[in-house]
Each structure stands twice: as C-alpha cells, then as structure tokens.
Amino acid sequence: MTIEIIEDVVRNTVTRITRKDISQFTRTTTFKDLEADSLDIVQILVALEDHFDIEVVDEELESITNMGDFIDYINRKVAEKTARSA
C-alpha cells in the first residue's frame, strides 16, 4: 500500500468524522484546528484501525502534533503489519 493511498484514507476519515471540508486538511493541520473532541478522536482511531487492520497505541500518539505526523504514524503501523504477515 502506498503512502498516497494511506494519506487519502486518513484525510477522508478525519474530515468525515470531524465534519470538516476536505480542503481544511493539510499535513500541517492539527486536531485542534479541526476542533476534534475526544469522541472524534476515538472514532477516527476505530475507523482507521478497522480499515487497515492495525492497532494504534494511544501512548505513541502523544508525540504527534499534526496530520503529517499522524499519516506517517499510520503508514508505519501498516508497514509493520505487512512485514509481520509477509
């Protein structure tokens, strides 16, 4: 799976759940910019874990500041999963 596909899924999921226009999502956008509350964040994580069949570790998210970091993190998790199942 390419990073472009992952970025696309993350962008669509995040903007759908936070009810924001897709144009408001860039790599420097933060969850705060999107006015995401704790329920939004849980729903985003559940949706992405489901879609990519990965496990997001909450503590690992603490260092994430913006959507760019978030996409890279999800990409890493997908790569780890692919490596495990190879």
Added chain:
Amino acid sequence: MLEEKVALVTGGSRGIGRAIALELANEGADVIINYLRHRTAAQNTAEEIRQKGRQAHIIRANVGEPDKIESMFAEIADKFGHLDILVNNAASGVARKAMDLDERGWAWTMDINARAFLLCAQRAVRLMEGRGGKIVAISSLGSRLVMPVYTAVGVSKAALEALTRYLAIELAPYGIAVNAIAAAAVQTEALNVYKFNEKLSKTWQTTSAGRMVQPEDIAKLVAFLCRDESFMIRGQTIIIDGGFSIAPLIT
C-alpha cells in the same frame, strides 16, 4: 462448574471483562473475547486462557455497530456452532453533563452500552436454541445514583437494567436466565476519566467493606450467575459495592 460451556465476553480484553473471561475459563469454559481497539491486550487475555487448558478466540468488533455484531456472531456460529453464556460487559461513553451532551455523544454511548445488549442477546439466543443459556449484563451504580458527568452512561445502564428484566421473562421459557450486576467504582482504566475530581476519587476509595470492589469480585459473581445454582435468580440487578450505595456517608 462450567465445563464444556462456550462463553462470549464483550469487552473481554481488559479490566473487568478480562477478569470475567479468566474466571469463566477457571470454571472450565471456552471463551470468546470481543474487543474494540486493544488487540494486544485481547491476545494476552486469550493466551492466559489457553494456559489454563481452555480454548480462547478473539474477535474485534465495535458492538456499537449492528453489522459488526452480526459478523461477530456469524464467526462464533462458524467456529463454535453454539453459545452457552453471553456476558454483556463492553461499555464506552462520553463524560459530560446533561446540558453539554450532544446527539453524537448520546448515540455513541447508548449504541454501545444499551442497544448492543439487545442486538447481542437476540443473536446469542439463536445460538442457545435447544440448549438454554445464561446472559449476564454489567451495569453500574450510576444507573440509579447521580455522579458527575456520568449522564449518558448512567442512562444507558438504566436501559440495560430494564432490558435485563424484559429479557429474563421473555427468555425464561427457552431455559435462558438473564441477570445484571451493578458495581460501584472499580480501579480500571475506565476510572481515569474521573481523575480530575479529587474529592470524588477519594469518596469511592473505601466502602464499609474496607476496600474498593475488585474486577475479580465481579467475575466471581458472574460465574455464580452462569452456574445452575443461581437457577431461581431472574431479571435481577445484583449490587456489588461493599455497602457503598446504602451508606455513602459512612466509610
């Protein structure tokens, strides 16, 4: 004892659900562990069960989503063919005052905590057909007592307890016993939500029994309700709280 029984524990990966899953395995049951996000925790609980010589199977499914419940039960039917015990334990919820609650938070909480109980029970009953079974729902004192920001969860637990009564009567002719357990505060990760309120956190540190309720206290009560010794207990919500609810001012 629960030898040869197949049990599903929703939210069986961590906290109280984990203790319930392990206790049912201690009694001889094979256990299906449903979870939402923490796969490693679910795998660890399953591994502990296997070390007890019992079968364990994990299923990721958001019980707030009807189609996920459907596929979870299809997987159970496929793998085990039947079910003897359903423990409706999974819960989530938004922590807000009534005036701050929005539709999304209300729906999320009610779907996972109350609607899922109905949908899981409906599907569990099909897998219990001709053999009977036990259904136990996990509630909390918040179904009756008012606690800060517990609004949505408290209401969902009240619905769960009412549904327990209706199911108990409707399912009795099929040899299925249905009960609920309402616990006082238990030290699990779920309690971290209330860390902001120091006074509250202190209030429930002690009970007249001298300590907080432990996950294992609840697990042992679940196991009792799953054994035939409890045959005549139907549609009840059994309070397990060290006396907290009858004497909140005396500790």
